[in-house]
Amino acid sequence: xxxxxxxxxxxxxxxxxxxxxxxxxxxxxxxxxxxxxxxxxxxxxxxxxxxxxxxxxxxxxxxxxxxxxxxxxxxxxxxxxxxxxxxxxxxxxxxxxxxxxxxxxxxxxxxxxxxxxxxxxxxxxxx
Amino acid sequence: xxxxxxxxxxxxxxxxxxxxxxxxxxxxxxxxxxxxxxxxxxxxxxxxxxxxxxxxxxxxxxxxxxxxxxxxxxxxxxxxxxxxxxxxxxxxxxxxxxxxxxxxxxxxxxxxxxxxxxxxxxxxxxx
Amino acid sequence: xxxxxxxxxxxxxxxxxxxxxxxxxxxxxxxxxxxxxxxxxxxxxxxxxxxxxxxxxxxxxxxxxxxxxxxxxxxxxxxxxxxxxxxxxxxxxxxxxxxxxxxxxxxxxxxxxxxxxxxxxxxxxxx
Amino acid sequence: xxxxxxxxxxxxxxxxxxxxxxxxxxxxxxxxxxxxxxxxxxxxxxxxxxxxxxxxxxxxxxxxxxxxxxxxxxxxxxxxxxxxxxxxxxxxxxxxxxxxxxxxxxxxxxxxxxxxxxxxxxxxxxx
DNA sequence: GTGGTCTAGACCACA
DNA sequence: GTGGTCTAGACCACC
Numbered sequence: 227x228x229x230x231x232x233x234x235x236x237x238x239x240x241x242x243x244x245x246x247x248x249x250x251x252x253x254x255x256x257x258x259x260x261x262x263x264x265x266x267x268x269x270x271x272x273x274x275x276x277x278x279x280x281x282x283x284x285x286x287x288x289x290x291x292x293x294x295x296x297x298x299x300x301x302x303x304x305x306x307x308x309x310x311x312x313x314x315x316x317x318x319x320x321x322x323x324x325x326x327x328x329x330x331x332x333x334x335x336x337x338x339x340x341x342x343x344x345x346x347x348x349x350x351x352x353x
Numbered sequence: 354x355x356x357x358x359x360x361x362x363x364x365x366x367x368x369x370x371x372x373x374x375x376x377x378x379x380x381x382x383x384x385x386x387x388x389x390x391x392x393x394x395x396x397x398x399x400x401x402x403x404x405x406x407x408x409x410x411x412x413x414x415x416x417x418x419x420x421x422x423x424x425x426x427x428x429x430x431x432x433x434x435x436x437x438x439x440x441x442x443x444x445x446x447x448x449x450x451x452x453x454x455x456x457x458x459x460x461x462x463x464x465x466x467x468x469x470x471x472x473x474x475x476x477x478x479x480x
Numbered sequence: 481x482x483x484x485x486x487x488x489x490x491x492x493x494x495x496x497x498x499x500x501x502x503x504x505x506x507x508x509x510x511x512x513x514x515x516x517x518x519x520x521x522x523x524x525x526x527x528x529x530x531x532x533x534x535x536x537x538x539x540x541x542x543x544x545x546x547x548x549x550x551x552x553x554x555x556x557x558x559x560x561x562x563x564x565x566x567x568x569x570x571x572x573x574x575x576x577x578x579x580x581x582x583x584x585x586x587x588x589x590x591x592x593x594x595x596x597x598x599x600x601x602x603x604x605x606x607x
Numbered sequence: 608x609x610x611x612x613x614x615x616x617x618x619x620x621x622x623x624x625x626x627x628x629x630x631x632x633x634x635x636x637x638x639x640x641x642x643x644x645x646x647x648x649x650x651x652x653x654x655x656x657x658x659x660x661x662x663x664x665x666x667x668x669x670x671x672x673x674x675x676x677x678x679x680x681x682x683x684x685x686x687x688x689x690x691x692x693x694x695x696x697x698x699x700x701x702x703x704x705x706x707x708x709x710x711x712x713x714x715x716x717x718x719x720x721x722x723x724x725x726x727x728x729x730x731x732x733x734x
Numbered sequence: 735g736t737g738g739t740c741t742a743g744a745c746c747a748c749a
Numbered sequence: 750g751t752g753g754t755c756t757a758g759a760c761c762a763c764c
Contacts, residue, residue, distance in 0.1 A: 245754060253464075260466030272737060282756050287737075302623040304663075304736045304764030320465055324476040327461040334454040337380075338447055339387030349451040369556040372748060409558075409749045499739060507718075514720030526752065536741050541752075558749035558751045574719060578730040581715040588708040591634075592701055593641030603705040626763060663764045 230267050232278045246281060250289040258298055258309055259320045265311045269299065272307075357394050359405045373408060377416040385425055385436055386447045396426060396434040484521050486532045500535060504543040512552055512563055513574045519565045523553065526561075611648050613659045627662060631670040639679055639690055640701045646692045650680060653688075 238253050240246060257263040269275070272290065276283040290307055293299045297315040301307045310316065335345040365380050367373060384390040396402070399417065403410040417434055420426045424442040428434045437443065462472040492507050494500060511517045523529070526544065530537040544561050547553045551569040555561045564570065589599040619634050621627060638644040650656070653671065657664040671688055674680045678696040682688045691697065716726040 247754080256464040260464065271735085273735095283737095284739095284757095285755065287739095288754095290737085300623060301737065302764090303626065303738095303762085306736060321475055321478060323461060323465055324467075324472045327458050328473060328476040331454050331458050334450060337383035337387065338450055340451075345451045346455060348448055349455040351448060369554060372557065374748080412749060415748090501739080510718040514718070525750085527750095537752095538742095538754095539740065541754095542739095544752085555752065556749090557747085557753095560751060575729055575732060577715060577719055578721075578726045581712050582727060582730040585708050585712050588704060591637035591641065592704055594705075599705050600709060602702055603709040605702060628763080666764065669763090 230263065230269055232270055233275055235279055238279070247285050247288040247292065250286070251292045254289070254293060255298060255319060255323070258316060259323060263309050265309050265313055265316065267309045269307045269309065357390065357396055359397055360402055362406055365406070374412050374415040374419065377413070378419045381416070381420060382425060382446060382450070385443060386450060390436050392436050392438045392440060392443065394436045396436065398433060484517065484523055486524055487529055489533055492533070501539050501542040501546065504540070505546045508543070508547060509552060509573060509577070512570060513577060517563050519563050519567055519570065521563045523561045523563065611644065611650055613651055614656055616660055619660070628666050628669040628673065631667070632673045635670070635674060636679060636700060636704070639697060640704060644690050646690050646694060646697065648690045650688045650690065 238250065240249055254263070254269075263269075269290070270278065272283050272286045275281075275286045279286070290299060290301070294301060296319060297310055297312060298319055299307055300310050331345070332342055335342050338345070340348065365377065367376055381390070390396075396417075397405065399410050399413045402408075402413045406413070417426060417428065421428060423446060424437055424439060425446055426434055427437050458472070459469055462469050465472070467475065492504065494503055508517070508523075517523075523544070524532065526537050526540045529535075529540045533540070544553060544555065548555060550573060551564055551566060552573055553561055554564050585599070586596055589596050592599075594602065619631065621630055635644070644650075650671070651659065653664050653667045656662075656667045660667070671680060671682065675682060677700060678691055678693060679700055680688055681691050712726070713723055716723050719726070721729065
């Protein structure tokens with residue numbers, strides 16, 4: 227259970243016009259999905275993350291709580307927060323991300339009256 | 354230039370947790386993109402739309418303003434608001450919609466460490 | 481959609497040793513389950529509830545967000561928060577409450593080596 | 608007074624999101640109530656339990672203290688900790704567990720406006 | 735040390 | 750007016 231290196235602001239791409247916690251959730255979920263954060267890894271403590279990312283601790287707490295709901299991370303009282311070792315949960319999350327993304331694409335295609343292939347072709351047109 | 358029939362609440366699928374004007378913009382842009390709203394068609398007036406959709410007039414105003422910016426609709430003072438007759442603008446909008454949608458999908462694939470084909474396959478897995 | 485009368489501190493039984501938001505969630509969920517808060521009813525605004533209950537607005541916000549997750553209440557941007565009109569969601573919540581309660585009882589019975597009937601009998605013994 | 612075999616992590620079902628000592632108390636109380644831990648049995652020492660359960664010693668200490676209060680276990684300085692031989696105390700504990708469990712169920716029923724029988728029926732509904 | 739809750743107060747977008 | 754986010758700082762229980 228190696229402790230992760232501290233996060234730096236550069237580790238996240240933040241759009242100040244959107245909720246920070248939402249972007250942290252998305253990007254940490256992606257780190258877990260692509261295996262950059264391995265099962266069992268200890269995440270930075272709330273306070274560490276808050277200070278290294280120059281953000282309020284409650285913002286990190288909300289982030290962690292959102293990731294805990296679907297079981298991607300687990301909190302051990304007094305010990306810290308860890309990436310789940312339940313690889314099934316991680317797999318489910320990956321599939322969900324994939325499905326939602328594809329569903330959004332299909333919805334866009336449908337809404338402008340195209341098939342998925344037509345939409346892909348249109349997106350690749352020059353100009 | 355036939356006046357469009359009044360909109361009814363059922364004409365839009367609204368999620369109260371997101372900005373209403375944003376959803377109106379998206380859905381009207383799609384109506385134009387798929388040709389359901391033809392070039393030159395007169396849109397309901399702000400007041401008409403607001404009352405038939407049971408929505409605040411400022412919400413419709415903001416919607417129309419957003420659609421005017423890319424030139425999808427045009428307002429003639431005293432006469433009303435119309436779908437543009439500039440079909441090039443409509444074509445650009447369609448391509449933009451397609452490109453943004455595909456770009457989002459590719460970004461998701463990249464973020465979880467998959468190629469686009471792998472992501473499509475993952476999304477179609479059973480279970 | 482009648483506005484509910486303001487809540488007073490006496491409307492809730494609060495145990496200061498447990499999270500307030502958790503107790504608000506439980507008790508409001510029960511009010512909805514037993515029909516005291518009818519579908520479509522407008523809840524007090526976050527600020528109103530906070531001031532009448534002498535509690536911080538963020539505490540009420542967390543309460544409402546927890547109730548929104550299972551779809552028991554719905555937030556309309558800029559308009560307020562309402563009990564859902566989706567009676568199916570309310571029914572599901574009722575059954576869930578019942579099932580969890582019974583499951584807890586059965587778990588207790590099992591853990592001390594009794595059947596449910598034996599446990600009920602034991603609880604009713606005099607002394 | 609046979610010494611109990613050492614506890615292993617598998618002997619307890621732990622939810623990291625709740626206080627560990629609380630869960631140990633509950634589960635040891637249940638072991639005593641159902642006779643799995645017989646009167647007079649010697650419990651593992653604090654250090655033994657802490658190391659075999661991979662838990663902080665203070666967690667076990669708090670656990671034993673909580674079990675001593677109602678007289679379910681007794682500590683003889685220098686000799687160790689034992690399940691009480693006072694079978695009346697064990698009986699009282701069993702009844703208390705049963706009563707509290709039933710009281711909780713009745714409270715739930717009341718809070719959602721049902722009788723106990725209605726609640727049991729609702730919990731057993733299909734779907 | 736850890737996370738969890740609550741407060742007070744600011745600022746913003748939306749209707 | 751509404752809810753939503755973020756900050757700063759306090760206090761607590763648990764390990």
